[in-house]
Amino acid sequence: MARLLSVNVGLPRDIAWQGRTVHTGVWKTPVSGPRRVRRLNIDGDGQGDTAGHGGEQRAVFVYQDESYRHWQEHLGRSNLVHGQFGENFTVEGLADTNVCIGDRYRIGSALFEVTQPRVTCYRLGIRMDEPDMPALLVRHGRPGFYFRVIEEGDVEAGDEITQVASGPESMSVFEINALLYLPPHPRDRLERALRIPALSRGWNRSFAALLEQQRASRIAAGNAGLGPAASPPPAWRGFRPFRVSHKIAESGNVTSLILEPTDGHRAAAALPGQFVVVRLGPSAAQTITRSYSLSDAACYRISIKREAHGAASLYIADGLRIGDVVEVGAPRGSFTLRQDARPVVLLSAGIGVTPVLAMLHALAAEGTMRDVWWLHGARNGREHAFAAEACELLAGLARHHSHVCFSAPDPADRPGADFDSAGHLDQRLLQGLNVPRDGDYYLCEPAAFMSDLTASLAALTEAVRSRASAAYKLAAQGRNQAWAELRAQEKEAYKARVEKSWRREPSSMPRVTAELRRGLPDNVVIVDESITASLDLARAFDYRGFGDYFGGRGGGIGQGLAGAIGVKVAMPDRPVVAISGDGSAMYSIQALWTAAHHKLAIVFVVLANREYRILKHNVDVWRQNFEAGTQHPYQNMDLSGPALDFVHLAEGMGVEGIRVEKADDIATAVANAVAANKPCLVEIAIEGKR
Numbered sequence: 214m215a216r217l218l219s220v221n222v223g224l225p226r227d228i229a230w231q232g233r234t235v236h237t238g239v240w241k242t243p244v245s246g247p248r249r250v251r252r253l254n255i256d257g258d259g260q261g262d263t264a265g266h267g268g269e270q271r272a273v274f275v276y277q278d279e280s281y282r283h284w285q286e287h288l289g290r291s292n293l294v295h296g297q298f299g300e301n302f303t304v305e306g307l308a309d310t311n312v313c314i315g316d317r318y319r320i321g322s323a324l325f326e327v328t329q330p331r332v333t334c335y336r337l338g339i340r341m342d343e344p345d346m347p348a349l350l351v352r353h354g355r356p357g358f359y360f361r362v363i364e365e366g367d368v369e370a371g372d373e374i375t376q377v378a379s380g381p382e383s384m385s386v387f388e389i390n391a392l393l394y395l396p397p398h399p400r401d402r403l404e405r406a407l408r409i410p411a412l413s414r415g416w417n418r419s420f421a422a423l424l425e426q427q428r429a430s431r432i433a434a435g436n437a438g439l440g441p442a443a444s445p446p447p448a449w450r451g452f453r454p455f456r457v458s459h460k461i462a463e464s465g466n467v468t469s470l471i472l473e474p475t476d477g478h479r480a481a482a483a484l485p486g487q488f489v490v491v492r493l494g495p496s497a498a499q500t501i502t503r504s505y506s507l508s509d510a511a512c513y514r515i516s517i518k519r520e521a522h523g524a525a526s527l528y529i530a531d532g533l534r535i536g537d538v539v540e541v542g543a544p545r546g547s548f549t550l551r552q553d554a555r556p557v558v559l560l561s562a563g564i565g566v567t568p569v570l571a572m573l574h575a576l577a578a579e580g581t582m583r584d585v586w587w588l589h590g591a592r593n594g595r596e597h598a599f600a601a602e603a604c605e606l607l608a609g610l611a612r613h614h615s616h617v618c619f620s621a622p623d624p625a626d627r628p629g630a631d632f633d634s635a636g637h638l639d640q641r642l643l644q645g646l647n648v649p650r651d652g653d654y655y656l657c658e659p660a661a662f663m664s665d666l667t668a669s670l671a672a673l674t675e676a677v678r679s680r681a682s683a684a685y686k687l688a689a690q691g692r693n694q695a696w697a698e699l700r701a702q703e704k705e706a707y708k709a710r711v712e713k714s715w716r717r718e719p720s721s722m723p724r725v726t727a728e729l730r731r732g733l734p735d736n737v738v739i740v741d742e743s744i745t746a747s748l749d750l751a752r753a754f755d756y757r758g759f760g761d762y763f764g765g766r767g768g769g770i771g772q773g774l775a776g777a778i779g780v781k782v783a784m785p786d787r788p789v790v791a792i793s794g795d796g797s798a799m800y801s802i803q804a805l806w807t808a809a810h811h812k813l814a815i816v817f818v819v820l821a822n823r824e825y826r827i828l829k830h831n832v833d834v835w836r837q838n839f840e841a842g843t844q845h846p847y848q849n850m851d852l853s854g855p856a857l858d859f860v861h862l863a864e865g866m867g868v869e870g871i872r873v874e875k876a877d878d879i880a881t882a883v884a885n886a887v888a889a890n891k892p893c894l895v896e897i898a899i900e901g902k903r
């Protein structure tokens with residue numbers, strides 16, 4: 214008899230993680246006594262990321278006690294407590310392999326239906342302090358599952374769990390999970406999954422998409438990362454530091470690196486054929502980001518071909534040392550080895566060998582009984598990387614065949630020993646070798662890595678277009694129309710706002726930015742530190758070309774006037790206009806002197822409302838959050854007493870200044886300032902926070 218061991222709830226909270234704030238409801242704590250389960254939630258429970266969790270079809274997350282034992286052993290941990298996996302119900306029984314989508318269970322006075330496996334996100338990695346956890350759940354086939362609440366009621370730890378109905382098609386949570394995340398995706402099973410009415414809408418859509426892809430293309434080979442099949446979610450987000458533990462010269466032009474994580478956690482297991490994105494470089498300011506297939510997925514080995522003039526490959530060959538730290542993204546890509554009984558054909562040329570070599574390693578490690586064909590092309594013996602390694606792996610296989618072609622053999626290369634034939638791998642050669650036509654082919658040649666991005670994107674667009682079904686096109690058309698309508702509504706609303714504020718005095722922000730646009734030439738470069746006026750500025754100007762706009766990304770202020778100096782130095786032929794709030798302008802006012810000193814024709818526009826408007830906004834938000842009633846007063850947020858005077862400040866720095874009080878005069882003032890072709894300051898009076 215299955216039993217409810219623990220009811221766990223928790224409301225979302227903000228936690229600090231890797232220098233940012235993550236809003237998450239993954240922390241759940243056991244509660245005693247009866248708890249009400251409602252259609253969308255258990256009382257006292259909530260989700261942080263409602264795009265990924267919660268809602269009617271993911272109202273209650275269930276995880277099994279037996280999986281706890283599995284993880285305790287696998288992770289070597291004894292400190293796992295109920296709720297650890299973010300689950301609402303910790304249960305005894307109800308294994309993922311037994312429970313089927315659509316099964317119904319009565320617990321206490323509530324009735325539940327199984328809707329989908331849990332989709333694990335990186336937050337579980339944070340909660341468990343195991344960054345690889347999301348990928349491990351998929352790989353170990355222990356995702357847990359969600360309940361939909363059919364009848365609301367009370368539940369309590371200790372309640373018996375009684376199955377009252379079985380789902381149609383008898384597809385277990387384990388099977389459904391593997392069907393989505395792990396290749397192959399057999400068509401008949403996809404069709405069965407789509408016949409289960411209880412399956413959640415999201416999963417239904419994913420299976421329908423897979424089926425559609427299969428209908429459109431019967432081929433499942435291709436460039437790593439561009440394959441059509443779904444791959445497991447990345448084991449971690451962003452980059453993790455890895456140390457170069459070994460650096461190996463594989464041939465005249467290929468260097469391998471073995472990478473080990475420095476953060477004390479194990480690297481996640483990768484699938485053979487996957488690639489990683491690596492960020493490296495001689496200094497933090499000179500980083501290069503490139504993709505590399507793992508040439509042995511078991512030990513995070515990447516192998517890089519030296520390219521003439523290649524920034525990363527030359528740095529790796531000549532600059533990078535053992536012990537250096539590089540940043541590595543989680544393994545990705547669905548060009549991976551499928552479980553199958555058919556012969557495997559691994560076909561590669563040049564550095565394209567890397568993903569298929571990882572596959573050969575995996576086949577050797579599992580002692581496959583499949584026929585394995587190793588077909589490889591290289592220029593000559595000096596450039597034939599991994600010759601001995603491939604030979605050794607093949608020798609350990611029960612059934613193997615191999616053929617190596619050299620396109621330009623050296624005189625020292627021995628036919629029959631170093632290579633099997635001169636020339637290229639082509640259709641005729643494969644026919645002559647009797648390579649099975651019904652084999653499972655994995656093909657990778659360097660062009661797949663190096664092909665032109667523009668051409669690839671154009672081809673991708675075309676492929677998406679040609680494969681889109683009528684229903685898909687209709688839905689896309691609907692979405693586009695909805696966006697266009699929303700945009701039109703927004704434009705109308707903004708227009709009304711501008712009209713309403715047009716005649717206000719001092720001038721409103723929409724009016725000021727509209728007047729600036731009117732007075733400034735089309736090729737103007739805007740350096741924006743207008744903070745709360747930024748949105749109006751963005752609506753007034755139509756930034757299109759490279760370098761039309763510069764602005765800060767952080768929340769720090771003070772870079773605007775000074776930044777304009779650098780922009781003008783970089784773009785001496787374009788008019789540069791810095792637009793700053795008066796508070797920000799005080800931080801780097803000495804930029805005016807620098808502009809005068811170096812005769813840099815920059816127009817400094819200071820929007821003067823004599824207040825720290827952004828702080829007032831922030832206070833408003835906090836007051837709203839805490840329902841603190843009135844929005845007033847704003848203490849110590851006005852720039853009053855002594856009176857600021859930017860025109861005289863500018864004069865003191867050798868820059869001519871003018872103050873504009875009336876909106877009607879703004880366009881002429883800035884046009885004149887640009888025409889003067891020397892540093893000028895235009896202070897514009899704008900309204901403060903009402």
Ligand SMILES: Cc1cc2nc3c(=O)[nH]c(=O)nc-3n(C[C@H](O)[C@H](O)[C@H](O)COP(=O)(O)OP(=O)(O)OC[C@H]3O[C@@H](n4cnc5c(N)ncnc54)[C@H](O)[C@@H]3O)c2cc1C
Pocket residue numbers: 436437438488501503504505506507515516517518519520521522523524525526527564567568661662663
């Ligand atoms: C999924 C995936 C997996 C990959 N796996 C591997 C792998 O396992 N091993 C591997 O080696 N690569 C792999 N690549 C390719 C790799 O990411 C890099 O693109 C490659 O190493 C070249 O990078 P680079 O910085 O050395 O060259 P870049 O500096 O990016 O130059 C790109 C090309 O332009 C040429 N070039 C640059 N400057 C000049 C110039 N002034 N004159 C003439 N030519 C010039 C270079 O010779 C080079 O061929 C993979 C790519 C992808 C997308």
